Amino acid sequence: MSSAISTMVRSKVKQTIPAEEVENVSDRDDLNTSLRKVVKETSHEMVIQCLSRIATHPFHVISVRCMAQFVGREIKYRGLFSCIANIFKEEGVGGFFAGVVPHVLGEVIFLWCCNLLAHFINTYAVDNNFSQAPAVRSYTKFVMGIAVSVLTYPFMLVADLMAVNNCG
Secondary structure, three states: OHHHHHHHHHHHHHHHOOOOOOOOOOOOOOHHHHHHHHHHHHHHHHHHHHHHHHHHHHHHHHHHHHHHHHHOOOOOOOOHHHHHHHHHHHHOHHHHHOOHHHHHHHHHHHHHHHHHHHHHHHHHHOOOOOOOHHHHHHHHHHHHHHHHHHHHHHHHHHHHHHHHOOOO
């Protein structure tokens, strides 16, 4: 359900905020233009990611609480609908959004760090005369994702802890 809702939110946001203005960075762009394009692309991605995360966070809370219940060998929630009913009864609508702020903040930091670091590495560190430059550039964002996840992991951990804190 979370994936389906995320896909629907992403497609609606892409329809509402068109990506025509967002252009891909090419090798022929000067440094200021390419940085401006990266900022535009990242801003567009950030809006999509934030709205998608907010829309699907209740399912994240439900899944984290069910996993914690399983590990703790408890029987508070007996399924999806009982979990929804219990959270709503005990905490109201706010219970479904426990930990949403650090989760969104962690994802925003992750997105900006990955995109900006990849851009700066591809622009300044990878030499065009190097024969494997296109291959190196294609993996830069992936490697930056692994490196930056170390920085943003505490945000995700706090979000998960907030989701299960005082839930019984």
